[in-house]
Structures are given as structure tokens and as C-alpha cells.
Amino acid sequence: MYPRIFKLKFPRVEIAHWTDRYSYTGDDQSLEKLGAAARDRGYLRRTEFLALCRWKTARTVKQCSSNSAQQIQDATQLAFSTSDDRAKIGILRLLAGVDWATASVVLHFCDRQPYPILDFRALWSLGSKQPSSYTFDFWWAYTTFIRQLAGSTGHSMRTIDRALWQYSKEHQPPRRRGVGCRG
Numbered sequence: 360m361y362p363r364i365f366k367l368k369f370p371r372v373e374i375a376h377w378t379d380r381y382s383y384t385g386d387d388q389s390l391e392k393l394g395a396a397a398r399d400r401g402y403l404r405r406t407e408f409l410a411l412c413r414w415k416t417a418r419t420v421k422q423c424s425s426n427s428a429q430q431i432q433d434a435t436q437l438a439f440s441t442s443d444d445r446a447k448i449g450i451l452r453l454l455a456g457v458d459w460a461t462a463s464v465v466l467h468f469c470d471r472q473p474y475p476i477l478d479f480r481a482l483w484s485l486g487s488k489q490p491s492s493y494t495f496d497f498w499w500a501y502t503t504f505i506r507q508l509a510g511s512t513g514h515s516m517r518t519i520d521r522a523l524w525q526y527s528k529e530h531q532p533p534r535r536r537g538v539g540c541r542g
Contacts, residue, residue: 364486364487364500365485365486365487365500365501365504366485366486367484367485367486367508368483368484368485368486368526368530369484369526371508371511371512373522374512374514374518374519374522375514375518375522376522377521377522377523377525377526378514378518378521378522378525380525380529381521381522381524381525382525382528383521383524383525386410386414387517389410390410390411390414390468391468391517393407393410393411393468393469394467394468394469397435397439397468397469398439398469398470398471401436401439401440402431402432402433402435402436402439403431403432403435403465403469404428404431404432405426405427405428405431405432408423408426408431408435408454408465409423409424411461411464411465411468411469412456412457412461412464414464415460415461415464415476416460416461419456419457419458419461420456421456422455422456423454423455423456423457423461424456425455425456426454426455426456430454431454434450434451434453434454435451435465435469437450438450438451438465438466438470439469439470439471444499444502445495445499447466447470448462448463448466448495448498449495451465451466458493459477459493459498460476460477460478463475463476463477463498464476467516467517467520473506473509473515473516474502474516475501475502475505475506475516475519475520476520477493477498477501478520478523478524479527479534480523480524480527480528480531481505481520481523481524481527482501483527483531484522484523484524484526484527484530484531485501485504485523487501505519505520
């Protein structure tokens with residue numbers, strides 16, 4: 360397991376402040392409704408899956424579109440029904456175009472358990488560099504840290520995500536052009 364590699368770059372009492380400054384104008388309300396419907400149903404429909412993929416990063420939409428409605432239903436139904444975290448993220452990553460970040464978005468909005476969105480901005484706000492490749496242990500350490508942060512501050516997973524993203528947006532030096540995606 361990874362040592363304690365995450366440390367919030369701003370005081371915990373400022374989480375609400377950074378969330379209030381969150382400036383991304385994506386369709387969060389629609390995604391929240393989509394996620395609630397998927398939780399009730401137990402799986403994602405193809406249009407819902409593609410909306411989540413598009414929200415995270417437009418770069419993989421073509422690959423994500425190559426998944427059939429049945430593949431998406433089967434994979435998401437299996438992922439949402441298991442209690443094994445390694446299986447959840449692994450099953451979603453079997454879908455074309457879905458890697459760690461997109462799988463984390465699917466879990467964040469659609470799973471009954473709280474999952475954070477894996478994003479370079481959030482990692483930066485926690486004093487961690489984006490690894491050259493993700494592993495389950497890294498993702499699980501991140502998930503555990505964010506769950507503990509949410510629990511100890513009384514904030515929702517989405518509130519924490521927005522605060523981390525916005526803090527990075529306002530403080531992180533620019534990345535190379537064409538690198539990165541929304542979280």
C-alpha cells in the first residue's frame with residue numbers, strides 16, 4: 360500500500376470556500392439525476408454512459424462509443440452489484456475508452472458507495488503528482504483519503520471534488536497544451 364502521500368494544500372475549513380468558487384459550467388445536475396436513475400435501475404444506459412464519458416474527457420468519446428448498449432449494461436450492472444472495490448473499477452475499465460479517471464466518474468455519480476473523481480487537479484491540490492500509470496493501490500489510497508476527508512469535514516464527495524478542482528485551477532501552474540481533462 361502507498362504511504363500517506365496526500366495532504367490537502369489548503370485548510371480544511373476552506374473547502375466550502377473553494378466549492379463556492381467552482382467555476383466549471385458542466386451539467387452537474389443532469390449527471391446527478393442520471394446517476395440516481397442508474398442506481399435505481401442497477402446499470403447505465405448507453406446514452407447515460409456516453410454523457411459521463413463526454414463530461415470527463417471528450418478525447419475518449421469515440422472509443423467509448425464503440426461499446427454496445429449490452430456491453431455497457433452488463434459491465435455497469437456487474438460493477439454496481441459487487442462489493443469488491445477492485446472488481447468495481449476493474450470491470451468498468453474493461454469497457455473501450457474507459458480507464459481510471461472515467462471509471463472513477465462512473466462510480467462517483469452512479470454507485471451507492473461514495474467514490475471520488477480521479478483527476479490531475481484533485482491530485483495536485485493534495486500535493487501528489489499524477490503518476491505515469493495508475494494502480495489499484497494508488498486509486499484505493501486516494502479513495503480512502505477522500506472518504507476520510509469527507510467524513511471528518513461533513514462534506515459530500517462532490518463538494519470535496521469541486522473544492523480540489525477549483526483550488527488547483529486557481530493555483531496550479533499551467534500544464535502542457537492538450538494534456539489533462541475535466542474532473
